[in-house]
Amino acid sequence: SIMLPVSMPPPQCLKKRMVVPHRYMFGPGPSNVPQRILEAGAKPVIGHMHPEIFEIMSDIKSGIQYLFQTQNRTTFAVSGTGHTAMECAIFNTVESGESVLVAVNGIWGERAADMAERVGARVKTIVAPPGGYLTNAEIEKALSEHRPVLFFLAHGESSTGVLHPLDGIGNLCHKYDCLLLVDSVASIGGVPLYMDQQGIDILYTGSQKVLNAPPGTAPISFSERACRKVFSRTTKPVSFFLDLSWLSNYWGCDDKPARIYHHTGPVTAFYSLRESLAVLADEGLEKSWERHQKVGEYFHAGLESMGLKLFVKEKHARLPTVTTIVAPHGYDWKEITAYIMKTHSLEISGGLGPSVGLVLRVGLMGCNSSKANVDMVLAALKDALKHCHRSKV
Template identity: 75%
Template sequence: LSETIPPPKCLLEPYVVPHRHLFGPGPSNVPPRILKAGAQPMLGHLHAETVEIMNHIKSGIQYAFQTQNNMTLAVSGPGHAAMECAIFNSVEPGESILIVVNGIWGERASEMAERIGARVNTVVAAPGGHVTNKEIEQALVKCKPVVLFLCHGESSTGVVHPVDGIGDLCHRHNCLFLVDSVASMAGAPLHMDKQEIDILYTGSQKVLNAPPGTAPISFSERACQKIFNRKTKPVSYFLDMSWLANYWGCDGKVRMYHHTGPVSGFFGLREALAILAETGLENSWKQHRDVAEYFHQGLEAMGLRLFVEDKKCRLPTVTTIVAPPGYDWKEITAYIMKTHQIEISGGLGPSAGMVLRVGLMGCNATKANVDMILAALRDALKHCHKSRV
């Protein structure tokens, strides 16, 4: 055989990736220390050193999540993989799930649960708002779900949803409490064990500042009772927790081959968790809160409005700004990208067209970066077209 399709010309030139300030909702910038960790030599995915690194990651996730759960690991994939892992393993076809929809992540969780034939019930908050524990309790009584899904850090609306008391309510109604903390983990206070969360997951690419592609997840003893006593196998082989528990040494058995983990991604994630351990979780929460408050004051001083009115529910990691009236938000984000090499983003799902979103996560959460963004926004509002409405 001879080739008839020539090598693509685009691959015969080197590609230089630009430096960009990633101040959108993620991924965030990866600091040199984590990039360097990811560039270490490849190892076999079950070599002793890789297993040791995986054990360090497990301890780091237990610290970040504030949990003693043995069933703690990182899924090979982005936050969506952990989201599907959580739902696919904890809910069986025909079972009832209750989903708090306070933005796009509740909508997505509903679609994932529908795809496995679950009976999906929702309790919906207005964009920028949240639901009360009373509303949740009423829905628990009515729908008798096996799982309640709640997104803690709703990156589409900029809301950090209150969590206190919901775990207890779930347990009184014989239901597992499943929390998405992709955009909030280590940026806003969350305590898996104290807040009685049964399943918690996040992504590597937000506050942790590691490259996308690994997703920490943890299951309580109560969750394990449910997921390991199913009548049916989970629909996904790749995300089946019986396999993942074995791959991560959580089942006490000899590790067997299931899939080839993202080894370089594990190096990066270990380093990211090491930085969090050195910084301290409470310091990280405080850093994000202080920087967000400084940012919010600066925005209001410029005459811009914050989308989330209730100050206590403003997500410290991702800020939603009401799209400046009279402007085309797309022109603003494009101008800031082109002129300042800064990524900020528009709305998503229920907030599409309504907001600008700015993410300041992990190493990006600094007052100097806030000053840079405020200057870029001021410049954009001066140079972008304003209609006469």
């Protein structure tokens, strides 16, 4: 073939060096990545089917089993962000025409309902007011009325700052022959959660919050009960990429003698994820839970002593990882977040979904959860309230 002159020249922008600033990542995610984890991700790329990678994947499985407190063999990390794990959970467990019940206490329930609709499920929602949560009695009523095959609940609703109570919900779901799917993207590692003991059938999270790894891998686990439902489907899941039979083979969770190529695993993202799980194992879950709780309470008390109000009224339902602050009266929340970014190189964010315009959100997760960082955020907020425009009305 002849080589013709190209009509598109190389872009000038690519000739400039890439610049990435240092930022305090105190929004709802991603959080800062410690050096140890960054360095792990900079190790050489080797084949995604090499024995060394299988060993790293096996370490990741053990780390996730510890993080989730589960003995499920079908435990692995999806190549993708939290949304990929959400779709992996829903696309595999639900067949077209089946009934799904979704607890909506923020944006994550809304998105789960959207995903279930896309696979042709009959979706019912039960909605809690923003900043609130659902009682077990309300959940049981909806389970008995709708008889769903799957119930979705966000444990840490990062859009509203709510930590949803979990106790008893697993048993309720099983009483109605329904699987319990829990989103712990914003909570796991920062608050107690026991997948097996709490009867959770499918649990997932993301790498970029409490784990402090870069975004791009999403731990997930399926109980025996969930696997039985998935592997007795009469139709194939709509997604080839997220098909549990392929993924569990790739991650060595099945009984097949060999692993078959499914997709090219993001090996450097696996290195970072493994390292982040090692950091957590070094500290220990209980210590991490305690630290997040103490720092969260210290932060919440500091906010209240500044005269700010917390969006979640009930103390026990406040996430220690992602805090929602009632948007200060008379201010434009966008000016506050922009001011703090510009003058302090510090990210906090506004609301999301049902909490847009109502709150400021601050995430202190994993290594970012410290009293020194709380003091930094409080100082930045004080500074912003002094310098941003305040209307008199």
